[in-house]
Amino acid sequence: MLEKIRQTVENKKVLVLGLGREGRSSLRMIRKAGGYKELAVADQNPVEVKESGEEKIPVISGTHYMDKELLDSYDIVFKTPGIVLPEKIENYKCQFVSQTGLFISKFRSQIVGITGTKGKSTTSTLLYHVLKENGEDVVLAGNIGIPVFDIAEDITVGEVIVLELSCHQLEYITVSPHIAVLLNLYEEHLDHYGTMAAYVRAKQNIYAWQEKEDLLFCNMEFLPGHEVEGAGPESAGVPCKGEVISAVLIPEGENPSGRGDIEVAGNAVRYRGSGLRIPEQGISLIGQHNYFDIAMVYGICKEFSLTDEQFLKGLRSYQTLPHRLQYLGIKDGIRFYDDSISTIGETTIQALESIKNAGSILIGGMDRGVDYDQLEEYLAGSSVKHIILMEATGKRIYSEIEERYPTLFGSGKLCLVDHLKDAVELAGKLGEEGSACILSPAAASYGIFKNFEERGEVFKKYVFG
Missing domain, CATH: 3.40.50.720 (NAD(P)-binding Rossmann-like Domain)
Incomplete structure (x- = not known):
């Protein structure tokens, strides 16, 4: 190096x-x-x-x-x-x-690069953990908090490098990893990029420079050559020279029918003739969005010739990362979950889909102009009993619901407070025994907390003292 x-x-x-x-x-x-x-x-x-x-x-x-x-x-x-x-x-x-560009150009053939608006940390750490548990010589670095230059001098020939990659790390590179993973693309970081098209283009560098012998594991909704919703026709103009392995999450009640190379239907995963049932007990990852990430890792592990038994061994011993729909414990009969990593509406929807009997959801943070139409529509039909809104985005969502969803607005479900401390106190008063309270802000923490980690830690402190 x-x-x-x-x-x-x-x-x-x-x-x-x-x-x-x-x-x-x-x-x-x-x-x-x-x-x-x-x-x-x-x-x-x-x-x-x-x-x-x-x-x-x-x-x-x-x-x-x-x-x-x-x-x-x-x-x-x-x-x-x-x-x-x-x-x-x-x-x-x-x-x-950049570090990223020079590092990938040096070790390209050894790298599994993973990106996506959400899920990249879980997918990266799960892949690293499963490979490590089964004796693979593997290292983890990148956006996970470990600068690649910090590990560069210790890389050995044949060592697998699992590299979590953010849009900022990908933005200007002109080289792609041998194995690339694109999990999803949602509206995010528009304060940096200005347009969804520019943000998507940065992410597409994960595969834009691949060669014929390379592999791309890609969510079917965001395949090369297909227009990304909200990003315009130019988002369809970035081809992939490598082999594309498509992955699809099958809606409940529908037949897989060979739609993708990787298919996830409930807790069943299929990959190129191999099939696996994700255990519904004894693992820390819950919810369909996590099952999709598990399926991606399963497919990659098959490329490394791991057996189903080896994969399941690693999956069962993996522990969820903090602040990612993390179960914190019970207080006054209420189950508390920390999903502080959530900065967009889609992840808040995923949290509500994953946690049963949600009594209250805590939403709000810094307003970066993210579109909340989908989240608001979901909340209008959701069974969650209390929607506690806070900070700048909470105020915006409150006023938009008042304008667009008068039935929800008049239902008594909406509560507007100033800050996280107020939201936690209100959730404690409104919560019923056996229900769940979820912090899933759908907004950035900047200007209020140092980062999402601090927000999650403060939430835990407010709950348990």
Whole structure:
């Protein structure tokens, strides 16, 4: 990996843009690789860079840290994912590179890359766990919180690399992993991308650069060559050269009829002649959306020649990640679930579909302009007894329901509060013994909490003290 980095920066003026965890990881590896002409750091906030020997790294901070003139004064810019460039990338003279792009180009043949609006962390960690449990030499990295440069020097020949990939990590890459997984595509991150089309195009880089010998495991609703709802005709224009393995979730009561290479009907999974019943007891993943992710992992594991018994062994010992429809416990006879990871309406619907006898659902957070039509329509027909709305998106959903669904609005189900603490207190007062309370906000946490993890931890503290 060091050789790859050195080839990239050799005799070049190099800037590390953004000095969070990944930026510091990039800086460390660039310095270790050496060969650059100049090296500097740019970040919105004042940051401290440790000196190494006699080398002093200049730090550029403040409101002008991303000025085009500044960036174009460097040959190579290592951009941290999530940083929004002021202009289109083609308007810059400098070359933007990323950890993700360089890492995939180096280890492409060993990588299973997994992306999707929702479910990528569960799918990535489940695949890693099942392979690890069955003796496979495997490592997990990427958007899961482990910068790829942090593991790059320890990768061995033949080791499987499970790589969770966000849209930001995929946005500008020009290389795709040998095995790619696209779980789903929903409206998300429009504050960054502006349009659904731009967001979808970033995600499609998971397979856009694959070769003929590669594999793409893809949700049938989002296959290459098919227009993605809300993204326009251009979303159908990204082909895949690799072999496409389609996956479909069969609606209840319908016959699979060979629609996809992977089919999920209830708890039954079929993949190319192999069949499996997902245990309904003794596993931590519940709900049809999780069954779909399990089926994807099952298909991949079959490509690694695991038997059904080996797969089930790993599935049974896997523990759900925190804040992803996580069962917290019982208080005053009410079951509490933390689904703080939920930032879109579709995941809130999935939570209500998965948890039986839901007494209250807690919805709301930062308003990024996400469309809640589908969620509101679902709530209008839902059996959930109390819909507790909070923060900016809660207020918007409340007013939209008042306008569009007068029957629901007048039913007494809707409750509008200010913050999460108020929502938890109200849920405790309204809850009945044996019912469930679910935090599934369908909105981002930014501006209210540091991240969704903190929101989930605060929710747990409010419930249990």
